[in-house]
Amino acid sequence: MSEFDVIVVGAGPAGSAAAIRLASAKANVLLIDRADPPGSKNVSGGVLWGDSLGQVIPDWEKSNMLERYIEAKGVTFLTKDSKIALDFRSTKFGEVRSGYTVLRTKFDAWLAKKAKDAGAMVVSGVTVDKLAMEGNKVTGVIQNDEVVTADTVILAEGANSRIAIDSGLKKKSDDRHMAISVKEVIKLPEKTITERFNLTNAKRGYASEYVLGFLEGGVKAGGFLYTNRESISIGAVISMEDLRKNNQTYSYDIIEQFKEHPFIAPLLADGRVEEYSAHLVPEAGLSVDSIYGDGYMIAGDAAGLTFSNGLVLQGMNYAIVSGIGAADSYLATKGSTSPERFELYRDSLKKTFVLKDMNTFKGSDKVTWSETIHNTVPAMAEEIMLNIFSENGEPKKHLSKIVVESALKNKQRRKDMIVDMYRMMRRL
Amino acid sequence: MGLEIIVMIKQVPDSSEVVIDPVTFTLNRGAARNVINPADENAIEQALLIKDKNPGTNITVITMGPPFAETALLDCMSRGVDRAILVTDRAFAGADTYPTGLTLAATITKIGKFDIIYAGEESTDSSTGHVGPGVAEFLGIEQASYTSNSWAEDGYVFAERQLEDGVETIKMEPPCLITVLTNANMPREATLRKKIDAMKKGIETWTLANIDLQPDWVGLKGSPTVVKSMRTINEKKREGKKFNVDEMDKFVDELVEKGILTFGVD
Amino acid sequence: MAGLINAEKPSNIDDYKNVMVFLEARDGKIKKPGLEMISVGASMAHKVNEMLIGITFGESVGSMVKEAGEYGCDRVIGYESPDLKDFRTLPYATLLSDLILELKPNILLIPATRNGRDLASRIAVRSRTGVTADCTELDIDPNGRILQARRPTYGESTLAEILCKSHRPQMATARPGIFPVPERKKDAKYESEARKAKIKKEFMKKEIVDFKPKTTVDLTSAKYIVSGGLGLGKASGFKLIQELADEIGAYVGASRPTVDLGWIGKDHQVGQTGQSVRPKVYIACGISGKAQHLMGMKLSENIISINTDPDAEINSISDYIINADLYEVLPKLVEAIRKKKSEFEMQSSNKKAEEKPVKENIEEKKEKKPPQ
Ligand SMILES: Cc1cc2nc3c(=O)[nH]c(=O)nc-3n(C[C@H](O)[C@H](O)[C@H](O)COP(=O)(O)OP(=O)(O)OC[C@H]3O[C@@H](n4cnc5c(N)ncnc54)[C@H](O)[C@@H]3O)c2cc1C
Ligand SMILES: Cc1cc2nc3c(=O)[nH]c(=O)nc-3n(C[C@H](O)[C@H](O)[C@H](O)COP(=O)(O)OP(=O)(O)OC[C@H]3O[C@@H](n4cnc5c(N)ncnc54)[C@H](O)[C@@H]3O)c2cc1C
Numbered sequence A: 001m002s003e004f005d006v007i008v009v010g011a012g013p014a015g016s017a018a019a020i021r022l023a024s025a026k027a028n029v030l031l032i033d034r035a036d037p038p039g040s041k042n043v044s045g046g047v048l049w050g051d052s053l054g055q056v057i058p059d060w061e062k063s064n065m066l067e068r069y070i071e072a073k074g075v076t077f078l079t080k081d082s083k084i085a086l087d088f089r090s091t092k093f094g095e096v097r098s099g100y101t102v103l104r105t106k107f108d109a110w111l112a113k114k115a116k117d118a119g120a121m122v123v124s125g126v127t128v129d130k131l132a133m134e135g136n137k138v139t140g141v142i143q144n145d146e147v148v149t150a151d152t153v154i155l156a157e158g159a160n161s162r163i164a165i166d167s168g169l170k171k172k173s174d175d176r177h178m179a180i181s182v183k184e185v186i187k188l189p190e191k192t193i194t195e196r197f198n199l200t201n202a203k204r205g206y207a208s209e210y211v212l213g214f215l216e217g218g219v220k221a222g223g224f225l226y227t228n229r230e231s232i233s234i235g236a237v238i239s240m241e242d243l244r245k246n247n248q249t250y251s252y253d254i255i256e257q258f259k260e261h262p263f264i265a266p267l268l269a270d271g272r273v274e275e276y277s278a279h280l281v282p283e284a285g286l287s288v289d290s291i292y293g294d295g296y297m298i299a300g301d302a303a304g305l306t307f308s309n310g311l312v313l314q315g316m317n318y319a320i321v322s323g324i325g326a327a328d329s330y331l332a333t334k335g336s337t338s339p340e341r342f343e344l345y346r347d348s349l350k351k352t353f354v355l356k357d358m359n360t361f362k363g364s365d366k367v368t369w370s371e372t373i374h375n376t377v378p379a380m381a382e383e384i385m386l387n388i389f390s391e392n393g394e395p396k397k398h399l400s401k402i403v404v405e406s407a408l409k410n411k412q413r414r415k416d417m418i419v420d421m422y423r424m425m426r427r428l
Numbered sequence B: 001m002g003l004e005i006i007v008m009i010k011q012v013p014d015s016s017e018v019v020i021d022p023v024t025f026t027l028n029r030g031a032a033r034n035v036i037n038p039a040d041e042n043a044i045e046q047a048l049l050i051k052d053k054n055p056g057t058n059i060t061v062i063t064m065g066p067p068f069a070e071t072a073l074l075d076c077m078s079r080g081v082d083r084a085i086l087v088t089d090r091a092f093a094g095a096d097t098y099p100t101g102l103t104l105a106a107t108i109t110k111i112g113k114f115d116i117i118y119a120g121e122e123s124t125d126s127s128t129g130h131v132g133p134g135v136a137e138f139l140g141i142e143q144a145s146y147t148s149n150s151w152a153e154d155g156y157v158f159a160e161r162q163l164e165d166g167v168e169t170i171k172m173e174p175p176c177l178i179t180v181l182t183n184a185n186m187p188r189e190a191t192l193r194k195k196i197d198a199m200k201k202g203i204e205t206w207t208l209a210n211i212d213l214q215p216d217w218v219g220l221k222g223s224p225t226v227v228k229s230m231r232t233i234n235e236k237k238r239e240g241k242k243f244n245v246d247e248m249d250k251f252v253d254e255l256v257e258k259g260i261l262t263f264g265v266d
Numbered sequence C: 001m002a003g004l005i006n007a008e009k010p011s012n013i014d015d016y017k018n019v020m021v022f023l024e025a026r027d028g029k030i031k032k033p034g035l036e037m038i039s040v041g042a043s044m045a046h047k048v049n050e051m052l053i054g055i056t057f058g059e060s061v062g063s064m065v066k067e068a069g070e071y072g073c074d075r076v077i078g079y080e081s082p083d084l085k086d087f088r089t090l091p092y093a094t095l096l097s098d099l100i101l102e103l104k105p106n107i108l109l110i111p112a113t114r115n116g117r118d119l120a121s122r123i124a125v126r127s128r129t130g131v132t133a134d135c136t137e138l139d140i141d142p143n144g145r146i147l148q149a150r151r152p153t154y155g156e157s158t159l160a161e162i163l164c165k166s167h168r169p170q171m172a173t174a175r176p177g178i179f180p181v182p183e184r185k186k187d188a189k190y191e192s193e194a195r196k197a198k199i200k201k202e203f204m205k206k207e208i209v210d211f212k213p214k215t216t217v218d219l220t221s222a223k224y225i226v227s228g229g230l231g232l233g234k235a236s237g238f239k240l241i242q243e244l245a246d247e248i249g250a251y252v253g254a255s256r257p258t259v260d261l262g263w264i265g266k267d268h269q270v271g272q273t274g275q276s277v278r279p280k281v282y283i284a285c286g287i288s289g290k291a292q293h294l295m296g297m298k299l300s301e302n303i304i305s306i307n308t309d310p311d312a313e314i315n316s317i318s319d320y321i322i323n324a325d326l327y328e329v330l331p332k333l334v335e336a337i338r339k340k341k342s343e344f345e346m347q348s349s350n351k352k353a354e355e356k357p358v359k360e361n362i363e364e365k366k367e368k369k370p371p372q
């Protein structure tokens, strides 16, 4: 007999959601996180898109862990001198779920507490060293050379997935599929934020992704900016590959350049940096050959279930759904000893939007890290806009002419441009 | 031969995160995390070191504090302490060192037999160092304060006291109380196995009713001292006057002129 | 032994009069923190026309009683017995608390040294009263003769005033190095009394089996400190530090990494995990001034920084900044001081520094110390 039904490694959104689900169904579950309180080392701040949390915490929207509900969503291209932005606001964001900004250090601790309240044993402040295995079967976890056994282990250890890699459940991701994200939380008064971003009230927020088309050395990076109740989360995502190529560029330079941009700096004026963090992000799609095996399932970032291509960063919602999926698969097959019992987990993810999204975005990194998106498009857009809006006494050109001229000037072959544009439309 | 050891610990706000409310003079714990008082961690470790050497030793950790001090006790158990008692009651609130010592001494009396009581040299939030020796006085036992090391041998307890002018080695008969210096040792880390065991075992919670003290003897009512006021200590404004390396004579002149250097005349 | 009993409010509060001070001693000499109690105790007692009563213990107390009187006690009581040679909690606590019953002092001051605090904790419980620890300001309110005991709290950020209105005596321990040592007057008038003490056997069970005097005096009461940091670059750099220290009668301090590297002993470490110092002058040589270091020295009266980095954090809390290589600065500074001193010596008498720190042989400190 194992000591626990399930051991969940990692109390991020994936692990805690799994633990809440399991404990609510009276399973004997142990949730372990290396940080104390759980989650306190996790990258702080982000948008929790969708309403997947409702599946485990029905009244989650009443929680004061949610910072602001997104009522304004932006996509912004920045060049050295200009800003071209899409600023989407809709009263329909009342009916259609957008998302809430959250501060992860608080939010993750709260989720873990929910798992505890549901009856899970939550142990924080210890790092699991490795998995206990009998042949190919995972039988528990090991720390300090002591084994704690479980019928099933759910690995929700986040993007580094050191345990999964060390145990041979997962291959080390190559550079191309990894990005470095740096982020700061900048403290500002609630009222200032509401005013600066033209928000309806203190409960409403703004979120935008940025293409940073102005970085020194042409480094390709995306940025994001989210409003919390009394702070702004701002960050940059840089592909590891690109960072290596430009080995003179450090990730913190990039966030500095972003923050100092003439159209960003005023938004942050008088703010005080409260937190700084750097984190590894797996990009675009499934990077795990198999997200289950005999005695284990992998959930959340550890399974590569993130969508982040430098423009959009999503992972918490996928993490939650996959955590719940793993929990449900355990519950549905409880008692079975079949090594293949967790096929169900994979099948269930296929049915949900998680794997569908992953497939949709498969290969999107080709576009999002392309030269076109990061350098050509912003430059072109700037030129086109300047052309349209400047009054220089010359007769107005037709828009299509402006575009073609600009493309030629930017050495963009018409065919390539069309291909990239097509890819963008399709995949973003 | 095993000993019976009691360790008194206190949960304190992490000193690096505490802010004082300038209006109410209360501790604004804000986001400050609660941790085990640093010296008490060393006291726990000292007790565990004795247990390592004397198989059969039993360690009980006690704290008087709010219910959330449970986490501190579980933390102690996760390192190898055998039993934990939280003494908690609304009546204990606002205690200064006298009723704190009294409450702990009454708790220890109820626990019964013990050979050594360990405490920290002082707590970071009240930093008096009075509670430990106070308990020894209530119980009428010997004490060794400010120790960097202690051990049990031939039925005696030995302790090294670090004094301002030297190191004193003391030999006492149990039962006795020992206060341990911050950084006297390296506290061991909790392990997953022990954390699980601690959670399964849980802690005991006692209230005023368990320790036979009168309600007006404890807490604020039982405290002889009151905090009348608090004010922030203004940090001195520093000018940062610069001298370059070739101006040392001028520099020394200024120091002497300002009475900063006096060469033993003061 | 107190037994499990509450603090008691005496009904006859007005009977409690005078200020009593405990004069901690070793080897027949009152120690500096004890003498400091006399200045602050006397000023309070005299403010309300009361007496300052000094208490001292020892194998024989004749010279100490005289010392206490000449330093300013109005009345001195010395207890003597071979059993009182060294500080021991129970005999000391018993004699002192019996004396409190006998003399009913309004205020009792004890130096906040380690033995002082050890004793004060027990006296307070036995006398069923309160005690304020580690005070840096003490005053008496002439109306109710209430002791206003002020002490720093929360990492020295705040000064709390603590009162003990309805219990007697009002007790405080006072931080060493804060209150001045009074002037000694050979012609001072005082009452004195040496009492032979009989100590019960049961109080003598605690044995002091060994005492190793420290080779370095603790930094907490040092008036001048010269500290070295990683900027020294090597263990032998501390020789330069010592040289400057010798010149101005200072103690040697150090940042933690230099201690960790074994360049100098742990008892020299200043900072969060070392000693908290507040000398008149703190000279930081090659120390960057990280928060953990500052925590231990930022209350120094005067701070001098010698650092090659103009933006070193320590500079922001320095009164004087010498932005240069310490290996260049220190010899020149020492030379300048020597010059100044010889000018001085020609002018004034040959008054020596009151107290010279014991030097530690830095050469022998090269090895890493084994952990305790
Ligand atoms: C800068 C940045 C911004 C982002 N913004 C957003 C956003 O706005 N919206 C969004 O939806 N997503 C966002 N994401 C993605 C999102 O953070 C992740 O997808 C999500 O956190 C994944 O959850 P998880 O539970 O799988 O892993 P994690 O949240 O990484 O949690 C893993 C947990 O496991 C613990 N752990 C790891 N190893 C061990 C071990 N050996 N033993 C014990 N515990 C261990 C860790 O302490 C951690 O708590 C962002 C990511 C980054 C880096
Ligand atoms: C939990 C914890 C507790 C700690 N406790 C303490 C503590 O109690 N005490 C403590 O000191 N530290 C403590 N530290 C360490 C502290 O954080 C710093 O690392 C340490 O104080 C730095 O020591 P330093 O200034 O000597 O070295 P550095 O930070 O390396 O600074 C060296 C300085 O020397 C200057 N310099 C270099 N060469 C020269 C030259 N030729 N002439 C002049 N200047 C030169 C440099 O510009 C630099 O400013 C603690 C750390 C932690 C994490």
Ligand SMILES: Nc1ncnc2c1ncn2[C@@H]1O[C@H](COP(=O)(O)O)[C@@H](O)[C@H]1O
Pocket (backbone or CB within 6 Å): B008, B009, B010, B037, B039, B040, B043, B062, B063, B064, B065, B097, B100, B104, B118, B119, B120, B121, B122, B123, B124, B126, B127, B128, B129, B130, B131, B132
């Ligand atoms: N409330 C408490 N519960 C248990 N032990 C305490 C408590 N308060 C103080 N102590 C112990 O007494 C020591 C000295 O504390 P203090 O006198 O507050 O400086 C601490 O290190 C603890 O060991």
